Amino acid sequence: MSEIMQEKETTLYLGPQHPGITGNMMIELKVTGDTVQRGRTHVGYLHRGFEKLMEERLWMQCFPIVCRICVPEPDPNEENLARGIEEIEGREVPERAKYIRTMVLELSRMATYLLWMGGQSGSAGLYTMPQWTVGDRDYIIDLFEELTGGRVYHMYIWAGGVRRDLPDGFAGRVRKVLDYLEERLTDYDRLLFENAVFLKRAQGVGIIDKNKAEEWGVVGPPLRGCGIAHDVRKDEPYEVYDKLDWEVITHEGSDVYSRAMVRRKEFEQSISIVRQVLDKMPEGPVYNPGPNPLKWKVPAGDAYVRTESARGEFGYYVVSDGSLKPRRVHVRGPAYVHGVSLLEKMLKGMNIADVSFIMNSLGTCPPEIER
Amino acid sequence: MSTQFAIEEELKQSINNAFRSAKVTIKRQGRINVEFRSGILPAFVSYLKEYLDFKHLVMMSCVDWLEDNEFEIVYHLWSYDHKVHIMVKVRLDREKPVMQSISKLWDQAETYEREIHEMNGVEFEGHPGMRDFILEDWEDLPPMRRDFKTREFVDKTYEWRTGREDKQDVRETIAKQYDTEVPDFKNSK
Structure with missing residues (x-):
């Protein structure tokens, strides 16, 4: 009899490069036949030591570092660090800057969801979708390029506001892209969210125990996909989210499909949020200047700030000892829990083909696990 | 209260x-x-x-x-x-x-x-x-401790790229490779 017939365990190394994630991460799987018995995650391929690096940089020099912590979604990092410093310093942010920040965060959420749609359908074998969504994501990235000068890493939000005001006619161009994306959503529905292949692969797969989800540290779309309505934007409103009209989106089912539907509806909601922001945006300054960046000392103290990123709660714990450089900046990425301890629990009894599919639905992002 | x-x-x-x-x-x-x-x-x-x-x-x-x-x-x-x-x-x-x-x-x-x-x-x-x-x-010492010296560790572990030893001006090396002179980039006021 062959080994598989005897139900002997085989070790399968998945990764470091595989389609489930944006980055490099290896999973060691113990399999019998096609079924995963248990798995262990191995990270360490992307450790760049950003937190250590920041201890030797001026406060201003930290902003180009933090945005590199998460590659597909850099803006929550910048916003978090800026807000953390503002909280310690007690620096006021002009109203217009808050609106611009909200717009940038929502645009970045949409760009991340587009990338996720591509990854999710790609790992299910639907290869048209990645081509479309990555192409459409470029329209948002073009907007970022015009606004900030950078396509992927923006370094646009900084302590006290944002770097510069919107260019002339920018709002109109944003609206045009939003209209286009809204129209495009029907195509995505047909190609992915109502696709029989996707439904077959996603429904009832990758179930998170709903009663344990809060305790396990599940956040963001996976938590809302369990029907639990927690969103940092509502729980602890930051920037101008409390002045806008929107609802927390949930979906029952706790499987890959419900997580996908949460993201799909949030994508639609983000379009409406950006439109509201553009409508309500007041005139005024966009930056409240601080001291000379070379002599900028942040008073001693600490602050924890959080943002709802496209994958869940993104948090920064900023500690200052009153010197020119940060004492400690600790980053909490949602994938830290989703990609390691939650995934190891979920791997049991999974099919090998579903591993990368489920990793994608959890939004595993190794760059933020390792920083 | x-x-x-x-x-x-x-x-x-x-x-x-x-x-x-x-x-x-x-x-x-x-x-x-x-x-x-x-x-x-x-x-x-x-x-x-x-x-x-x-x-x-x-x-x-x-x-x-x-x-x-x-x-x-x-x-x-x-x-x-x-x-x-x-x-x-x-x-x-x-x-x-x-x-x-x-x-x-x-x-x-x-x-x-x-x-x-x-x-x-x-x-x-x-x-x-x-x-x-x-x-x-x-x-080595656990790296997030503050007495861990990053620069010393880098010097000990990695080799510098050739052309950068002894704080040599890298432009000179490049100019030598292409057989030209180092352009004068001084900022004029």
Whole structure:
């Protein structure tokens, strides 16, 4: 009899490069036949030591570092660090800057969801979708390029506001892209969210125990996909989210499909949020200047700030000892829990083909696990 | 009692009633700091989890206070019901940092403890499997300690790219390669 017939365990190394994630991460799987018995995650391929690096940089020099912590979604990092410093310093942010920040965060959420749609359908074998969504994501990235000068890493939000005001006619161009994306959503529905292949692969797969989800540290779309309505934007409103009209989106089912539907509806909601922001945006300054960046000392103290990123709660714990450089900046990425301890629990009894599919639905992002 | 921080004041009262030694301060709306001694920390966080509804372990941080010769471990907990974030801070002796593991209370604490063990060298008693997390076969000083010198480590471990030895001007090397002169880039005023 062959080994598989005897139900002997085989070790399968998945990764470091595989389609489930944006980055490099290896999973060691113990399999019998096609079924995963248990798995262990191995990270360490992307450790760049950003937190250590920041201890030797001026406060201003930290902003180009933090945005590199998460590659597909850099803006929550910048916003978090800026807000953390503002909280310690007690620096006021002009109203217009808050609106611009909200717009940038929502645009970045949409760009991340587009990338996720591509990854999710790609790992299910639907290869048209990645081509479309990555192409459409470029329209948002073009907007970022015009606004900030950078396509992927923006370094646009900084302590006290944002770097510069919107260019002339920018709002109109944003609206045009939003209209286009809204129209495009029907195509995505047909190609992915109502696709029989996707439904077959996603429904009832990758179930998170709903009663344990809060305790396990599940956040963001996976938590809302369990029907639990927690969103940092509502729980602890930051920037101008409390002045806008929107609802927390949930979906029952706790499987890959419900997580996908949460993201799909949030994508639609983000379009409406950006439109509201553009409508309500007041005139005024966009930056409240601080001291000379070379002599900028942040008073001693600490602050924890959080943002709802496209994958869940993104948090920064900023500690200052009153010197020119940060004492400690600790980053909490949602994938830290989703990609390691939650995934190891979920791997049991999974099919090998579903591993990368489920990793994608959890939004595993190794760059933020390792920083 | 001010009405502004009603929930926070209430939580402070409950914590002080149960644990006299906890030093509770309200930082702002939705933020509470607790300074605590290390001995009975698992009991304290399990009290927060079971009785005061701090179900969500946000993260665990470790701050190195080299001048005080102490590590500060910070447990970040969030209550979805009260909408309050609590930071439990524990100071450890830097010479022999030992802490009890809370991985029985939260599974994800296991990962955080592995990282703090690796990056700061803090021992966790009762941890189910203390293996490498990010670094592999690391034998140097734990890298997130403040007395770990990054530059010295880089000099010791890596080789500089050729053309950059002895603080040599890299433009000269390039100019030599292309058989030209170094252009004069002085800023004119």
